[in-house]
Amino acid sequence: MDHPAEDVLAGVGPRLRALRRARNATLAALATETGLTASTLSRLENGKLRPTLEQLLPLARAHGVPLDDLVAAPPTGDPRIHLRPVRRAGLVMVPLTRRAGGIQAYKVIYPPADPAPTMRMRTHEGYEWFYVLNGHVRFVLGEQEFRLGVGEAAEFDTRVPHWIGSAVDQPAELLTLFGAQGERAHLAPSRH
Template sequence: MAAREDTTGPTPRTTKDGVLAAVGPRLRELRRRHGMTLAELAERTGINESTLSRLEGGSRKPTLELLLPLAEVHSVPLDVLVGAPRTGDPRIHIRPVTRDGLTYVPLSRPGGVQAHKLLIPPRPGAEPVPRTHEGFEWLYVLAGRLRLILGERTLVLTPGEAAEFDTHVPHWLGPDDDRTVELLVLFGHQGERAHLRARQEPLRGSADGTH
């Protein structure tokens, strides 16, 4: 009696087609989450706008040559772009990002609420300039003394203290002395765009770029 062929699992071609089809929507979501237009992304990557549009729409096949600059601009590993299955390794690929003198260390994968370790060095002579943006922010002081200006209030937080606030309220974060402050920070998509957008744009009240 001949053995019956097992057809219950996905064929390599079906799996490959499914992976490739999911790349376009994933690229569109990353671009929109970072607040970028196709023209801005084209300028950042050197990939023409028409090709980017076709990639997102699924009519252009993604290649390594196209995905590498996109992964770099979006600050994500390639496996995030192609939706590669998790290998069981829970570790996060830590890639620090420096913006306006502040260092953000990502502690979570892209999507949803973002967790970062934030390092704020002292800036002698810099005047606090509170600013606002969409969303919320939660922070926990790991080391140093944090000076938090929130609306009309000024607070000093020490290691082990936490704060949560609506970022529509004018706010500013910085060291209360001459030591770098280390924080654990959580923010949503709007906060990610405000702090880590690929192309920095002045926000309301951000004359010196300080948080």
């Protein structure tokens, strides 16, 4: 007799290990991030402990993947990304990548400019690159301010205080690459 639930749970450990290794995270670092012990994480990865929802939720958050990705292998043969927009602080962010760790790609739509914007400068670990697909963007980086239009791009260290918003009364659309671990976007020179 087949036991589909057992088959699904048997695959969780290797996926957890692969996600952690893709992020170059140690068991100790992941334990700190999730509130689970390093021993529990090791036993989950080795299949010696059956995962519970209470363990999988913080792991999915830490790895930046949907819970579904932990309990079932991603569909094969279909390379399409099923876009699920996320609305946060007036922005619409559409994730364009699904893999954990490394550089993440997003389409970000900034609402029309507020006549009196409240610019909350942000800082966080990482490196960001963006390309203006549509509209005009007001970009503040440290003490400098820039206005970028369609076809222009910027790359910056996110530890520098920054703010991005639409510069006009129309939405602005950006393609954004973000690396939480400080990865930088690089263009390889063409070889002719």
